[in-house]
Structure formats: C-alpha cells, structure tokens
Amino acid sequence: MVAPVTGDEATLARLMRAAQTGDKRAYAALLEEVARWLRRYFRRRIAPERIDDLVQDVLVSLHTKRATYDPARAFFPWLAAIARYRWLDHLRADYRGRTSELHEDSAAEESDEDVVIARVSLDRLFEQLAPAQAEVIELVRIEGCSIAEASERTGQSQSLVKVNIHRGLKKLSALVEKAN
Amino acid sequence: MNTPDMRSLIDELAEDSAPVQPMRKGRGLAQALAAFVVTVAVVLVLLGARSGLMEGEFSAFFVVTNLLLLLLGIACTLAVVAMASPRVGAEHDGPRWAMVMAAVIPVAGVAAVAGHAGPVPYHWDEPLCVLFGLIAAMIAGSVQFRWLKRGAPVSPERAGLMLGTGAGALGTVAYGLSCPFNSVIHLGLWHAAPVIVAALVGRFVLARYMRW
Numbered sequence: 001m002v003a004p005v006t007g008d009e010a011t012l013a014r015l016m017r018a019a020q021t022g023d024k025r026a027y028a029a030l031l032e033e034v035a036r037w038l039r040r041y042f043r044r045r046i047a048p049e050r051i052d053d054l055v056q057d058v059l060v061s062l063h064t065k066r067a068t069y070d071p072a073r074a075f076f077p078w079l080a081a082i083a084r085y086r087w088l089d090h091l092r093a094d095y096r097g098r099t100s101e102l103h104e105d106s107a108a109e110e111s112d113e114d115v116v117i118a119r120v121s122l123d124r125l126f127e128q129l130a131p132a133q134a135e136v137i138e139l140v141r142i143e144g145c146s147i148a149e150a151s152e153r154t155g156q157s158q159s160l161v162k163v164n165i166h167r168g169l170k171k172l173s174a175l176v177e178k179a180n
Numbered sequence: 181m182n183t184p185d186m187r188s189l190i191d192e193l194a195e196d197s198a199p200v201q202p203m204r205k206g207r208g209l210a211q212a213l214a215a216f217v218v219t220v221a222v223v224l225v226l227l228g229a230r231s232g233l234m235e236g237e238f239s240a241f242f243v244v245t246n247l248l249l250l251l252l253g254i255a256c257t258l259a260v261v262a263m264a265s266p267r268v269g270a271e272h273d274g275p276r277w278a279m280v281m282a283a284v285i286p287v288a289g290v291a292a293v294a295g296h297a298g299p300v301p302y303h304w305d306e307p308l309c310v311l312f313g314l315i316a317a318m319i320a321g322s323v324q325f326r327w328l329k330r331g332a333p334v335s336p337e338r339a340g341l342m343l344g345t346g347a348g349a350l351g352t353v354a355y356g357l358s359c360p361f362n363s364v365i366h367l368g369l370w371h372a373a374p375v376i377v378a379a380l381v382g383r384f385v386l387a388r389y390m391r392w
Contacts, residue, residue: 020199020200022197022199024195027193028190032182032190052186056186059190061332061392065331065392067201068203068264068330069265070204071202072204073267074267077267077270078265078267080267080268081332081334082332082334084268084334085334173337174338176334177267178268179268
C-alpha cells in the first residue's frame with residue numbers, strides 16, 4: 001500500500017522521476033494526485049459533465065508523453081502545459097446545445113502550491129484574450145450556450161460571435177506555454 | 181475524490197508503465213549537432229568544398245550570410261528541442277530575433293538587384309542552390325523532426341515553423357560550403373529561398389504531423 005501523498009511540487013516531481021524508471025506504485029500515486037489537481041485546475045473552465053472526460057484525456061496524454069518530462073525541471077508547469085493543450089482540444093469540440101450550470105466545486109482546496117497554480121492557471125490564459133473573445137468562448141464553449149443566445153447576451157452579432165470564438169481559440173493555442 | 185472510472189484508468193495506466201528515457205535537452209541538442217555534422221560531411225564528400233574555402237578566399241557577404249544563417253539555425257534548433265518538452269513559462273523568442281537579423285540577407289539581395297545597372301547577372305545553375313539547400317535541410321532536420329514527433333509540442337504550428345526554418349538555415353549553411361558563388365545577389369536570393377521554402381513547408385505541412 002502506497003502511503004498517501006501530498007500534492008506539492010517536490011513530492012510530485014519525485015514521484016514522476018520514479019515513474020519514469022518504471023515504478024508502478026509511485027506512478028499510481030502520482031496519477032491519483034494529478035487527477036485531483038486537474039479537477040481543481042479545470043474547475044469553471046469546462047462544463048462540469050465534461051471534467052471527467054477531460055481529466056482522463058490528460059492522464060492518458062501524460063502517460064503517452066511521460067518521457068517528455070525533464071527530471072531537472074519543475075513538474076507542475078509541464079503538467080499544466082499538457083492540461084492546457086488537451087483543454088483547448090475539448091474547447092474546440094463542438095458541444096453547443098449543452099446547457100449546464102457551472103458548479104462550485106466543493107472539493108477544491110487551497111494548497112501550498114497556490115502560487116504555482118496561479119502562474120499556470122487557465123484564468124491567466126484567458127486574460128490574454130480580448131474581452132469580447134473571452135466572453136463568447138466562455139458562453140458558447142464552456143457554458144454551452146448557442147450562438148444566438150451568446151449574441152443576445154453580449155450584443156455581438158452572430159457572425160461576430162463566431163469570428164471571436166475562432167480568433168480566440170487560435171490565439172489560445174499559440175499561448176499554451178505562456179505564464180503571465 | 182476520484183471516481184471508480186478514474187481509478188480504473190489509473191490502475192491500467194500504472195500497470196502499463198514501463199521505464200522510459202527522459203527527453204533531456206542535452207541529448208536533443210547533441211543529436212541535432214550530429215545531424216548537422218553529417219549534413220556537412222555529405223555535402224563535402226558528394227559535392228566537394230568550394231575552391232578557396234580553406235584559404236579564406238570568399239567575400240565578406242558570404243561570411244555574413246552564413247553566420248546569420250548559422251545563428252538562425254542554432255536559435256531554431258534550441259527552440260525545437262525545448263518545445264518537445266512543454267512547460268508553462270517557456271519562452272521561445274530567440275528564433276524571432278534571429279529571423280529578423282537573417283532577413284537582412286534577402287533584403288540585401290533584392291536591393292542589389294534593384295540597384296544593379298544593366299542586366300542582372302545570372303548563371304544557369306544558380307537555382308540548383310535552392311534544390312541542394314533543401315536536400316541538405318532534409319538531412320539536417322530529420323533528427324529534429326523525429327525529436328518533435330516523439331515529444332509533446334503544444335504549439336504544433338510554431339514548432340513546425342521553427343523546425344522548417346532551422347533545418348532550412350542549417351542545410352543552406354552546409355551546402356554553402358560547396359557553393360562557388362560569392363555575390364550579394366546570388367546569396368541574397370538563392371540562399372535565402374531554401375530557408376523560406378523550408379519554413380513554409382514546416383509551418384503548413386510538417387506542423388500537421390506534430391499534433392498528438
């Protein structure tokens with residue numbers, strides 16, 4: 001039985017290094033902790049019913065690309081880059097018509113890694129967008145509003161909503177590694 | 181709290197985990213350097229060195245062109261190797277400045293053509309520099325392409341652009357050791373073209389293979 005781990009940078013980096021050597025127990029413990037962290041990370045940035053899918057996609061990507069983690073570097077920035085990449089994939093996927101209330105995740109807990117998380121957070125990524133782009137991406141791609149609803153709520157024409165979503169996603173994909 | 185589905189996936193992934201060799205930056209750079217050395221060797225063995233290369237008989241613009249292209253190739257190679265291991269906070273601005281500096285080469289070429297009195301000198305085999313430069317770029321860039329394919333570039337279009345530009349620059353530098361021409365017009369046009377073509381191929385063709 002693996003002892004419970006804390007999700008701090010040093011512990012996860014150590015587990016990841018062990019995982020790269022083939023240590024299955026360390027790897028399982030790491031993935032458990034990463035899954036929990038990802039749920040917090042994606043909170044309010046993806047429709048609640050899609051969080052599990054997205055977290056599982058990131059875990060599979062982490063597994064497939066685990067050799068790309070450089071043991072000399074920090075773990076969270078690497079994980080966040082992969083998480084952002086997969087998150088954008090999900091944003092691009094068309095799930096218009098879904099209407100979901102974004103929930104307040106009660107499982108979210110503040111940890112000692114708040115500074116790191118803030119630096120790699122999805123909010124920081126959204127701040128790079130023009131307000132009009134961020135607004136319609138949130139409405140259509142995250143909350144699941146239709147183009148018409150987003151148009152009505154923002155005052156943008158329907159074609160402008162589409163253009164802003166397209167341009168916003170394109171810009172986000174170029175900023176995946178951006179920290180500030 | 182992780183769901184049963186999540187736990188099941190985690191168990192499967194953990195069971196499937198085998199040791200992997202981390203993609204360290206140093207190893208990527210060493211492989212890229214080896215590929216460049218091989219490219220230079222292939223050019224010199226198959227096409228031979230330009231006359232006067234060892235004696236220093238070449239124009240100042242030949243030196244400037246190849247140094248700028250070498251700088252561009254190194255900057256792009258560093259970025260490509262780093263992009264395989266993504267991380268939030270990574271900056272890949274080096275190639276941008278190197279591109280701006282290397283833009284001097286075609287600008288000088290075009291300016292020389294525009295300011296040339298009388299017919300612009302042209303030799304039938306000058307366009308071959310583009311072909312040979314691109315072939316050399318394929319050799320120099322093949323290792324970097326494989327590195328990126330194995331890696332996890334999170335900006336595939338940018339990675340493709342860096343790969344193409346860097347490979348084009350290094351390939352042109354390697355081929356330049358064999359090219360007999362010295363003029364600003366020749367170097368500014370026919371040695372800039374392979375870099376531009378390779379950059380476009382990288383951005384619009386190779387980038388598609390960078391997705392994962």
